[in-house]
Each structure stands twice: as C-alpha cells, then as structure tokens.
Amino acid sequence: MQIECRERLLRWLTPASWCVLMMLLLLALGVKFQQGLSIETNILALLPPTEQDPVIEHASEQFNQALAQRHLILVGAKQLPQAIKAADEVVEKLALIKGFSRLDYRFDNKRQQQSLAPYLTYKHQLLSSDTRAGLTSGGADFIHSTLQMMYSPLVPVSSTLLENDPLLLFYRFALGLSQGVENISLLNGVLVAKHQGKQYVMINAVLSGSPFSIQLQSDLVKPLEHALATVRSDHPEVEILSVGVVRYANEAIKSAAKEVTTIGVGSLLGVVILLLWVFRSPLPLLASLLAIGSGFIAAFTVCQWVFGSVHLLTLVFGASLIGISIDYSFHFFADRLGGGSSWTGKIAIRRIFSGISLGVVTSCLGYAGLCFAPFPGMQQMALFSTVGLLAAFITVVSLFPYLAARPAFKQGQSIRLQWADRYATCLSWSPVKVVLLLVLLGGVSLFGMVQLSVNDDIRLLQAASPSLRAEEQRVMTILERDLSNQFLLVEGDTVEQLLQREERLQLRLIELQQRGELERFDAISRQLPSQLRQRNNVALIQQHLLADPALLATYTQTLGLDATVINQFTAHYQTPPQQFLKLEDWLASAAADPWRHLWLGKTERGYASVVALYGGQQQPLFALEQTTDKVTLVDKVTDISNLLGDYRQRVAVLVTGSYLLIYLLLCYRYGFLKAVRVMLPPVLAVLVALGSLGWMGQALNIFHLLALLLVLGIGVDYTLFLEEGIEHRDSTMLAIILSALTTLLSFGLLALSNTPAVHAFGITVLMGISICLLLAPMLCGRVNSAGNKTIACS
C-alpha cells in the first residue's frame, strides 16, 4: 500500500513535471513583477487587526496611512533669516525630487487670507468656545471683558479691525483656530518653532504614495538625503532635521539588504565549504542549492499572489525555514556516500523516500500550526515555509535521481564518518560527569531565568538606528509633541451628526485637559462648527447682546465708537442664518490643509473622523471611550504590545504543551526513564537559552519562544536519530552534525541581525541547537563500554 503510493507519486515527479512547475512559477512571478513587487517592512503589518470592528479597523488604518505619508523637515538656526535662507534652498531642491506630492512651506499673506477665506463669509455665525462661554454667563460681563481687551497691550486693536469686527468676535474666533496647536507660530510667512534659543522653520511634505513602496523609496530617499546634505554643508551652522516613516522603512530595507549580504553570504559560504569538504564533490552542493532555490522561488511567488506583498521578516524567517530542506539532500547524498558501486539514484530515492516524506509532512504540519496563530505575519511565514519545503522536496524527489544517477567516484569518505563517530565517543562521558554537567548547566540557567524580564513593547522589536530615533526624538522635543499613537475615532450617520458628536466630545476632552490627564487634542470640529452650533451662535448673540439695546449703547459710548459701525453689526442678526459654512467648502479650502488628515470621510455605515490626542493618560481616556457613544479609542502601539504579551503567554503554553506531548509519546516508545534521557537535551537547551537571556539582560519576547519550538523540533530529532540509528552511529552522527552546523549557519547567524525580532530568534536557536548538539551524544545512542566501537579520545 505504502509502496504503491510511493510509486504513483514518483511516476508523477519527473524532471519534466518539475520543469513545467518551475516555468509556471516563474511566469506567475514575472506577472507579479510587471505589476510591481512589494516588500512590506512595517512590523505592524505582521500583526493581527486589534479592532473587532472592521469599519473602525479600516478607518484607523486609513488614518495611519495618511500619517505615514507625512514628512517633516525642520531647519533651525540662531537667527530666523538664516534658517529661512537655508529652508528656501531645501525647498528649492525638494521641489525637484519625485515622490513628494505636496510641499507646505511659505504661508504668505495670500495663503493666510486663503486660510481665513471660507470663514469670512460666515463670520457673523462663528464664535470661539471662550466667547460662547462668556456670552452664556451674561452679556454685561462679556461687554466688560471686551472693553478690557480694548485697553490690553496684548490685543492689537486698530480702526480696520473694529470697523469689521466691533466686538472682536471674529478676532477671537480666528485666534481660537490656532489655539492649542503646537508651539509653532507664523513669522515672516513661515511656520517657526522656538527651542533653546534656536528658531526652527518647518517644511511639511506629503509623499505621493506609500512610504513602504520600494519605487517611492528609491525615487525619494537618496535624493532627499543628498539635498539635505548639500544644504548642511553650505550652511554648517544650520541644523536640519528630517523625520518620516519613509526613512524608517528605507533603513529597514537597507539594513535587511546588508544583512542578506553579510549574514546570508556568511551562512551560504559556511554551508558551501562544509558540503564541499564533507562530500568532496560540487554536485551535492549545487543540487542542494537548486532545491533550496526552487523552494524560495515557489514560496515567494505564492506569497506575492496570496498576500499581495511579502513581509521582510517573512523573507528572513521563511528563507531559513526552507533551509531545513537541505536535510533531504543530506539524506540522499549520505546514502550515496556509503552506497558502494551498485548504488543508483532511483534506488536511493526509494530508500529514503519514507524518511524524507515523513520529514516534510511533519515539518509542514508543524509550520501549518502557525497558521492558526491569528497573526497575519505568522500565516505568511507558515505558507511561505510550507510551500518552500514542498517545492524543495519535489525538487529532491524528481530531479536528484537524475542529477546523481550513478555512485560517487571518490570513495574513502569514511574518514569523515570516523570523525563524526569520534565526536560522539569523546562526549560519551561517565554518567557522574554527565549528571554533574547537567546539574551545573541547569543551576546556572535557573539563576539566569530568575533574572529574566519580559518586554512586549512592539517598538522595541522594530529596527531603527539610534541616530534616526534620536533625530525623531529631537523633533518631538522641539515641537513639544509626544510619540503617542493614540486617537479617538468618532462616527456619525451624517456629517452634521458627526460634528455635533465631536463638539460634545470636546467638552469632555477639555475636562480631561483641566485635570491634567490630557495635554492636547486636535479635532476638525474646532475648525469647523456644526450647522447647529452656527445657528446656536447667532441665537446666543441675539439673546445675550442684542436683546437689551442698552448693552451695546454703553459699549459704543464708553469707547466713543461710531454708531454706524455698531448698526452695521446688529443688522446681520435680524434674521436667523440661512447659509452655513459646510464641510465640502471647508475641505476644499486652504483652511483645511493642516487638518484634512483628520477627516476620514464616508464609511460603510456613515462618516468617520479622528480626534488626535497628545499626552493622554490611558485610564481616563479608556473611561471616556466607555461612556461615550460612537467614539472608539484607538491606541495601536499599546494594543499590539498587549496582544504580543498575550500571544507570548499563549506560545509559552504551546511550547510547554509540545514538550509534554512529545515526552508522553516517547514514554510510550521508550518508557519513562529513557524518555527523560531523550528529552533532556532539548529541555536543557530551553533552560540554557532562557537562562542566558536572563544573564545577558535581554527581555523575553514572543520571538524567543517561537524559536524554542524550533529547538524542540530539531533537538528531539537528534536524540531520536541517535537512539534509533545506534547500528550505524557514524553516519547518523555525521548527518546530525551536518544538520546542526547548517542550522547554526542559517539560523544561528540571524543572531547578528539588527532587527531585534530576528536577533531574538537567532540567538535562541544558536544556543538551543548548540546545547542539543553537545548533549545529544552524551545522553543518547551511547555505545556501552563493552561495545566493539571504543575509540580512544586521547
């Protein structure tokens, strides 16, 4: 039955079918290439949606994308003219760069008038929130405070102002528009932030596409750096800061490319030398590379088609997981090594078929298990490595019998087998020494584990050079912003309902501000009052200012103001307003420029907008969300860090469960005590890995635990092979050493990665597999002292 199955499969798996498969894959890849390949570097894209509600998830995604497309440049100098001169040059150069869709820099008089223009038509129905509060508390007091303003040195009253706005109502509204924005002021027609005696001119740019697009990055990043460097060298006294997601994304790609060339080339070189040395022939190497390469191409193509893009981390992890398929090649060529002159590839593939097909099925099942983890990233990795392993397996089975049809010419590799055997013998310590070593390792590790801390902060997992982080931090300090990613998502059935909801929300946010639980917020309704509010404003003026004619009479008399001016003013309030400042007009005007990203527009069930929060405390905001209808607090970073913590715990349970399950299986096969012996190397590998993390002061995260799963899978294999292959320990040991060395070369070198997640994975595998390789021959497959194969260690 099994043989029948094998034969049927082998009939299909021929070089011809392999060629057809590869052609199809390359064709599919070519089509994708035409459409533009995309490699995702945003670590958030690997993670599951944090919101249950797809509308909210989509809306917040939209907002995050809009934010990611913004790029900010600050040009700072002691003297403003100096800063402006340098900023002029920067803008001049940026204008030539492809990849920016907008550059906001000069705010000349025309631009300012444009920003106020949509309001001017409706100025009689616009009031600042302070004015509204003042009017409500009484017209007489309001008139009194307006008179006070007239005398205040802080109010630049002039004839022109009073003619158009005798009660300073619109003046106060216009001031309120810029209220609470940032410590930015408009000087000489540019936006200026002051910090520690320096003046920073602000250049706001918007990217023409996603900062993760490789095309956009290559259009933009280099020319931008070059432009800034030129201006920097022309004006050494000027400080230029540039922050935007695109720089992070580009740095991630660049560092990955560098790692691929260093770690990747390093591990490849190691594997190449190892294989050439062991097999004394380039064929096993080339064949293995062909298998891995086919696996990679298949995996990459399928992922591009299924997910639309491949994440950088998928590439790194997935490529390494496919690397395991080299073990299939080992089996094939090891068989050839000891095969003798009657050996043929077709017989060999049948001999190892059950072994390697069992291997590919169990590995694929193991990886497929990752599919059930609700991480899109893990699903991607699972698919990537499953497809890759299958393709590599197909390559081995269909091509290898033809690539290596005849036995190897050079005999005498037995020296390698002897060395492998000697390694095992050297480690066949006396039981006392072994127990001592185990106790020592376990003890030291347990001490390290006590010091082990946990950190699930997603930001720590993202690779960013300290200089880039420092630059961003500096910009945040200058602008007095914070790095929080919190915002409130507000929904409404209509635009009007949404604006009214925001206006009610504002009151509660102001309460938070007064209690010191929130520093600042930005909301569209601050800039654009709802129609209800506009109507209400007129009613307030009628009720509190115009109802009693004596009020305005006192005002004009005290000031000596011309009566016609005040008559013109009152004439506007004879009838309720018919026309309102509307969202469409506002959005179309320059007034909306700094705020447009807060408007999310139509959703599946109405309209949505964002209220951006700065310096907010978690608990009060959460309470606010709970008690406010149609308002959702979105805090991606905290949500994801919590989620990562949750999954770290789940994976910890999964790891423990797997170890227990395997132990139970081994008990069935070997009995309790022997099963302990087989399990000890991987278990100690886990302890040592965790313990060293503790000693090194590295905080534990989910990626360490995922690596422990791999250590278990591979480590148990070693002990099992040794137990089972006690008859031909030399070749088994050689296969294990080869497998361990290649694993160390492919995974272990990941410990050198700059991406903390990749590094965490690599360092865990590095330590775990080393321990397994050390302990496996000590504990398993030991030849008794009475055995016939005692080779002296000395």
Place this chain on the structure above:
Amino acid sequence: MPRLYIKQLSCYLSLFACLLALQVRADVFEHPVVDSSKAPALEAVVSRLAAATLVRSQFRQAKTMRILQRPLVSQGLMIYQQDLGLYWQVSTPFPSVLMINNQRIVQRNGDEVVTITAADNPAVFGFAQVFFQLLSSDVDKLSTQFEIYFCYCDNPINAEVSNQRQWQIGLLPRDLQLRKAISQVVLTGVEDIEIITLSDHAGDKTVIQFLQRKIGGDELSAEELEHFAD
C-alpha cells in the same frame, strides 16, 4: 522781472529743501544702525538701558484710533524684573493685571486667572513677547525682531537741562506678519526711556508714557514677588 522771479523762486526752493532736510533729520528712520558696535552713541544708550534690570514705574497708555472719537487711555503701575518678567497692572479705567515672561502670560481679572503659553495660543503669546521685549528695552534682543534706527533729536525736550540730549531708537519689524499690526515703534528718552510709540499703517497710534520711572532701588518685596507667581 522774470530773472527776479526765478531768483525768488530758487530762494524759496532752497528754503524748502532746508526745511525738508531738517524734517528728515528729525525722523529717526533716516538713521539705520547696521552695526551697533560702530554706533557708540547708541551703544551708550543701549548699555544704559540694559543696566536697568529692575524697574518700577507708573504708566499712561493712550491708544488713538481713527474710528474712535477719543483715545483709549489707561493708567497703572508696571514692574520689570529681568529674570521674572513684566508685571502690568492697570488701575483705570478697568482694573486688570497682566504678567508676561518668556514662558507664559498670566492674566488676572478679579478672581479669574488665565495662563497662556506658546502652545496654548501662539498668536497671542507671540504678540505678548514683542510687547515684553519692547518694555524690557533690551535692544540686543529687539534687534533680532526689528531693524534698529537711532538718532539724537535736535531740540532737547527739557530746555533747562540742555546738556542732556533726547535720543530716539526706531524699530521696524522684520517680520511681515508683525509689520501688519505694528508699522513702526519709536522709543524716546533722555537718560532713561520715557515714551514708547507704536504706530500702524492706518494711522492708529499707541503711546506709552512712563512716569516716576525708577531703575534699581530696593529688591522686590515679598508682596511684589507674589505678582510674578504663577
């Protein structure tokens, strides 16, 4: 006859030119200061003003506006302390209190206290900073925001102390935005500063006159220090 007429005319013309010249010389804005270190006369005034790290004075502020039938006059007390800031207490016609320093503005009207920082309202804060700098008369600082002009007036304001000459420092805002609100500022004084005049393009004018201005003197009393508290 025509010759005589022409001679007469030329005479008038030259007289007119002289008058013009006189008038021009009286306008401080004909005397730009490019490098203050090369203007020893200005330097002397500047260092005298800069030495005033503690000032107590009465003030009278008059805002004259075309649209108003009479100037808006307010009077009160000011205390300037270099490190703490400016305390501006209006006693008539509407009592109110204002404190300005680099970090914040504190307005007190009766029990109501309003604090404004740059982040709260950049426009108001920015304007207040200009006012603060004008009142501090720190010309070095002002020169970052204003072009500086300087001259001595020809007629001393006080004939009895004719050896003391009246000086004027003219300030033109460098910032176009500010220039819309204030077209020019003139600081006038003999020894100490006496008058600050702010003008706008529409012809409106704010004149701040200092009376009984005392430089230095006693350290701030506990009560006075209270004015600068948050």
